[in-house]
Amino acid sequence: MSPLGLLLISVLVFAGGAFLALLCFKSDRISIYLSGIAGVIGSLASLAASLPVMLEGSVVNYANAGLFPFTHFTVRFDPLAAFMVFVIALLVLIASIYSFSYVQEYEGRGAWTMGFFMNLFVASMLVLMVVDNAFYFLVFFELMSLSSYFLVIFDQNEEAVNAGFLYFLIAHAGSILILGSFLIFWWQTGSLDFEAFRGAQLSAPLASLAFVLAFFGFGAKAGMVPLHSWLPRAHPAAPSHASALMSGVMVKVGIFGIIKVGVDLLHATTVWWGILVLTIGAISAVLGVLYALTEQDIKRLLAYSTVENVGIILMGVGVGMIGLATQQPVLAVLGLLGALYHTLNHAMFKGLLFLGAGSIIYRTHTRNMEELGGLARTMPYTGMAFLVGAMAISALPPLNGFVSEWFTYQALFNMSLHGEFILRFCGPVAVVMLALTGALAAMCFVKLYGITFSGMPRSEYAAHAKEAPAPMVFAVVLLAAICVLLGLCAPLVAPVIAGIASSLAGGVVVNVAQGTLILPGNAEQAVLSLPLLTILLIALPFVPMVIGALMKGSRLARRHEGDPWACGYIHDAKMVISSQGFAQPMRFMFAPLFRLREQLNPSRPLHAGMHASINGAARSEAVIDTYIITPIIRVAHWLGGWIQWLQHGDLRVYCLYVVAALVVLLLVTVA
């Protein structure tokens, strides 16, 4: 079966699952199963569709002249689209398995609508990846935003509704910017097909305008600073498997859009576009993780960390675009490789962490870290998987997050070596910001894992939590295994992704793997063997174990019991450092950056703007009343008075009118 056929089936399965869930509104249980099964089948079909395209690097096209000239339905399944479909489908597959147990939490609270919106959300994302016409692109983009909006407000409480409203506003502000960008293309080419956009000869200022509009439009969806503020509010409000998809893949649609417009449609011809992307990426990375660090709500923390990772991905995209603009194909491929690899990795570990957070909420019904603690003992498998995810997202070797950041580092290093002064300046600055991000991320996830899973339980719920149900455990453990494999098997994965990157960068082949080694184009610059690293990291801890066993002597068996030492006082769980306390040094040392958040927060200006426009509307309404409506009414009244006088109701007067009319008519005809 052809890849497009499979993709069509997959989309139909998702759509079918959505409507079946809708039909079964009488039984939440059935609709949970139906939408879950549709998710599994649909994503398997999508995986099967995307793999051959991704591995062979071929492009599949399909075109159908729609009803109207602007609805020319064209589909283009290129390696980038296939890669995105693959990432989406992989996470959807696991989230669907997870949903079988997790959504039962929502039984009796309208779980069927959740199934509907979830499947619709995934279907619209899948179609969005392959459509090659601006009209359909915007339609499906909107469908994706709306269906996820309904997932955000699912809980219907004040927090969720407010978050949903903010999301709605920012998503639509983004849509309008994207629309503006596409209108420029349309104005210049007279067509809405991306194929025509690709060949468009835009003048430099117009191309820049189109790029900047699209960059900020898609950036709002990706959650980059300064358009990030909806993310830490909307993602936590949604049910956890939906937040996993929103944070794991939906923000990547924003990245996809930036690559699509910047690289695919506009061919990244100008250097400063890349520098802009790199700068915003670096700022997003540092600020995102810094704000994540001081959160005590698990899901808000994870959402801020998504801002950070989007920043890291954008840094790669920026380097890739700089490489294209300065005709350095190796640099372009390296940057895009780092970005795409991190896109895949982030989907996996952020999915894992959000699903893990969901399991915690499922068992303890709190998202507040200060009330958790000690869960590693009561939820051992979830805890293990969560630790792997925390280490992967902190970019610790040899896990997957490290590999993609390594490629990003190498791309930045490569950029700093040659070229203009501005590039040699920006590269190392970005490297330092990436290093700072890495250290902050490590601290952030030490805190997340340590406060939640280690130590003593801080509340009753945490003390009596049980391991999550089997499908949920299976989902997080599977994701943890994927995180390990994507790191360990980097020599196999990197060439595939480099192939996709080179298909975007004009087909230059860059050697990124040799045997068990990965390398950034040339072996002089650096080589790294992840399998060797992994073997050593597993083998070397045995050295001290053996030494310990040899020097055992008459040592007694281990005794782990009682309270920790508290300087002679009776130990209390409240004495142990809280999540706020853990992050306190950062709050103190980076105080200006935290103040910046208050200033960057758009909800206050938005609120003020809203008030101003409501007030203005109220005031202008009064103005219209006084000066337009009231005079009109007065004139009407006055006229009415006269007409009333005419309409006397007396038959004789009416007869007089008839006579008068006759006389007038006669006079007119005679004259």
Add this chain to the structure above:
Amino acid sequence: MPNIDSILFAIIQAAILFLIAPIFTGISRVMRAKMHSRKGPGIFQDYRDLVKLMKRQDVASAASGLMFRIMPYELLGSVLLIAMVIPVFSLASPLGMAGDLITIAYLFAFSRFIFSVSGLESGSPFAGLGASRESTLGVLVEPTMILALLVAALICGSTNVGSISVAIATGQVQAPTAIFMAFIAFGFAVYIEMGKLPFDMAEAEQELQEGPLTEYSGQSLAILKWGLALKKVVVASMFVGIFLPFGTTTSMSPGTLLIAAVLYLIKLLAVYLLTGLLENSMARGRFLLTSRVTWVGFGVASLSFVFYLAGL
């Protein structure tokens, strides 16, 4: 895969660093005592401590789970890995394919991550605070370390630490001032990583570096103490190996290696004496104000970057 010789060489190098690590912590202790006009415990005291601890029972709180037990071994393992990668006796990195400078920086982050988690794992108030401070120090020191190494790497055109030390040793350096500034900045970072005043007081319980150790005892404590001692030797060796590679060798003949080893020990001793001197003439600072001091290190690193851009 690497050839057997280089693996063997890397293992021997790591083993030597592993075995000499307690002598150097002993030297610091003796030196500290002498400067306090005390007699001091003798430079082999740390070996005696380790042997004694190994025989003691492992006692910890009930909260200490599986991670708490595994972490000491992982910590020592990750530092041993760095010890295999850095150029110490030879100019080239013995096992360059297991780590360039980015990997090394992240391996340090790995050990710090593990150390901090183990602190939180014990459920002790002191260990938790120590974990927070340890991570904070990482945030403050890592950018300086990466920037200093990056400048050196840019000048030499490779992120392989071996290639950098080869370039510096053979004098093929276009920007000597920049390298010198990078050397100072990296030295600053190393000083912090070695857990010295005013940033830290490595010998005190309830202090930063030893903070997460509060609940450890017996064999686990011995392994952790050894791991921390090794980490200090490893960062000092990295400093010596990358920025002061004079006298180390490219050939693998026993004679030259022996000379290189002796020279290395002298250089390492000099580093330890210098840091000891600095440390004992410093006052303890408020932890929250540490960032004001570390800006100096970062400033020097930035300066080296500016010099590199100017080609000086």
